[in-house]
Amino acid sequence: MNAPTHSAFANTAEEAIAAQDALDDPMTSEKATEVAMQNTLLTPRFYTTDFAEMDAVDVSSVREDWDRLITQMKSDPNKGHFKKNEEWDTVDWEGMEPALKAEFIDFLISSCTAEFSGCVLYKEMKRRGSNEDITTLFQLMARDEARHAGFINDALREAGVRVNLGFLTQQKKYTYFRPKFIYYATYLSEKIGYARYITIYRHLEENPELRFHPIFKWFREWCNDEFSHGEAFALLMKSDPKLTESFGNKLWIKFFLTAVYSTMWVRDHQRPLFHEALGVDVTWYGQEVFRKTSEISKQIFPMTLDIDHPRWRKNLDRMEAASRQIAAAKARGGLGGMMSRLGGMVKAATAFVSVFTIPAKTHRVPTSTRMEPTY
Amino acid sequence: MGLFTRSKETAPCTVTISHRFEELSAHVKFNNGAVVHPGDSVQVEGPEIMAPYGVCVEEQRIATITRASKIERLWTRSTGDFEFMELCEFSFSEGVLS
Numbered sequence: 001m002n003a004p005t006h007s008a009f010a011n012t013a014e015e016a017i018a019a020q021d022a023l024d025d026p027m028t029s030e031k032a033t034e035v036a037m038q039n040t041l042l043t044p045r046f047y048t049t050d051f052a053e054m055d056a057v058d059v060s061s062v063r064e065d066w067d068r069l070i071t072q073m074k075s076d077p078n079k080g081h082f083k084k085n086e087e088w089d090t091v092d093w094e095g096m097e098p099a100l101k102a103e104f105i106d107f108l109i110s111s112c113t114a115e116f117s118g119c120v121l122y123k124e125m126k127r128r129g130s131n132e133d134i135t136t137l138f139q140l141m142a143r144d145e146a147r148h149a150g151f152i153n154d155a156l157r158e159a160g161v162r163v164n165l166g167f168l169t170q171q172k173k174y175t176y177f178r179p180k181f182i183y184y185a186t187y188l189s190e191k192i193g194y195a196r197y198i199t200i201y202r203h204l205e206e207n208p209e210l211r212f213h214p215i216f217k218w219f220r221e222w223c224n225d226e227f228s229h230g231e232a233f234a235l236l237m238k239s240d241p242k243l244t245e246s247f248g249n250k251l252w253i254k255f256f257l258t259a260v261y262s263t264m265w266v267r268d269h270q271r272p273l274f275h276e277a278l279g280v281d282v283t284w285y286g287q288e289v290f291r292k293t294s295e296i297s298k299q300i301f302p303m304t305l306d307i308d309h310p311r312w313r314k315n316l317d318r319m320e321a322a323s324r325q326i327a328a329a330k331a332r333g334g335l336g337g338m339m340s341r342l343g344g345m346v347k348a349a350t351a352f353v354s355v356f357t358i359p360a361k362t363h364r365v366p367t368s369t370r371m372e373p374t375y
Numbered sequence: 376m377g378l379f380t381r382s383k384e385t386a387p388c389t390v391t392i393s394h395r396f397e398e399l400s401a402h403v404k405f406n407n408g409a410v411v412h413p414g415d416s417v418q419v420e421g422p423e424i425m426a427p428y429g430v431c432v433e434e435q436r437i438a439t440i441t442r443a444s445k446i447e448r449l450w451t452r453s454t455g456d457f458e459f460m461e462l463c464e465f466s467f468s469e470g471v472l473s
Contacts, residue, residue, distance in 0.1 A: 169424060
């Protein structure tokens with residue numbers, strides 16, 4: 001579609017209508033399906049960072065592990081994995097309970113947005129950099145994310161949900177994150193993503209009758225990609241020791257761990273039907289995912305959170321209750337709603353502080369960060 | 376770029392959308408090498424773009440970049456970090472569904 005043929009570029013209303021008409025093919029059944037599909041606007045995030053600082057990263061101190069990882073990613077072990085084959089059985093969307101369907105679709109959309117945002121960020125870094133190590137890595141990760149997003153998008157289409165990329169033509173404001181924040185947050189997102197997927201995968205291996213959608217069968221190889229991406233961020237952090245060793249940065253790490261774990265707890269507990277359908281106790285699941293993530297993150301972080309501390313679960317539950325209170329108060333509105341919302345925020349903050357101040361477990365970090373996905 | 380004033384500029388850009396099974400992605404590239412800084416806003420002009428399923432499209436468009444004022448840029452740089460949770464991509468969307 002070139003500029004002159006589009007109605008938006010027409011000089012007169014007549015030209016615009018003509019251009020519009022030219023685009024309208026007769027209605028086919030395929031098109032009718034498209035129109036009937038529920039539209040969901042993808043809302044990826046847009047941000048900038050200090051690209052010069054990122055470009056200046058020197059991985060020579062971890063060269064051997066770095067090259068091994070890049071070679072493995074280049075060999076693209078999952079190239080043939082994201083294909084629908086006879087394993088992809090039919091989904092009974094009609095028979096699915098509507099509330100469960102809503103939660104499951106929310107899961108697919110959130111996952112698709114996450115992959116999509118990752119792809120946008122990684123591609124931008126690839127484009128803005130000139131350091132070959134860095135640009136190669138980000139190009140490979142963008143490839144994986146776009147592939148995952150396409151796979152989820154297909155599952156969404158089967159469910160009658162169409163993604164809308166309208167954000168592309170909307171005004172976007174770019175915020176800013178320091179590179180180290182991107183490292184901590186993205187590293188944890190990738191590793192916790194691995195732990196989340198593999199825990200569900202192993203659970204369904206033992207209880208195949210609970211698998212209510214074929215996409216879960218793809219989780220194992222899929223989360224190996226997440227694992228590799230996490231490995232790359234671990235190496236990036238390893239290449240600059242002060243990122244994980246200075247007093248201030250240790251506090252940031254603890255802060256990110258606490259924020260990521262508690263957010264996951266709150267959000268998962270607000271999707272009870274999804275977990276019930278899988279036969280997963282959501283509290284057990286949360287703790288299990290934290291345990292795996294903590295074990296993995298020992299490769300680079302000098303501390304893990306004490307998730308068996310008496311204050312831990314009690315305050316995560318408080319945060320969840322506070323989150324419900326805030327949502328209900330927001331819906332209610334008015335002065336009462338505002339007061340209740342404020343109260344909820346105070347409760348959430350108090351609970352967060354209580355969790356954050358639990359003494360962390362410290363340990364010695366190994367010389368090499370290298371790890372294999374073994375769960 | 377003034378201390379308090381924003382400025383606008385336009386840049387030709389290439390929008391690439393892959394809406395295929397093997398890849399779902401969308402990227403905007405400024406053809407003149409323009410760079411976005413903290414606090415700037417970008418708007419791709421023209422109607423919504425969507426590739427039909429199974430297709431990868433590329434369109435040439437004009438983007439309007441609204442440059443943040445110096446103060447705004449400094450503000451975004453020093454406070455952007457507070458939105459760090461945006462970086463964490465996992466689990467479900469926020470809030471109760473039912």
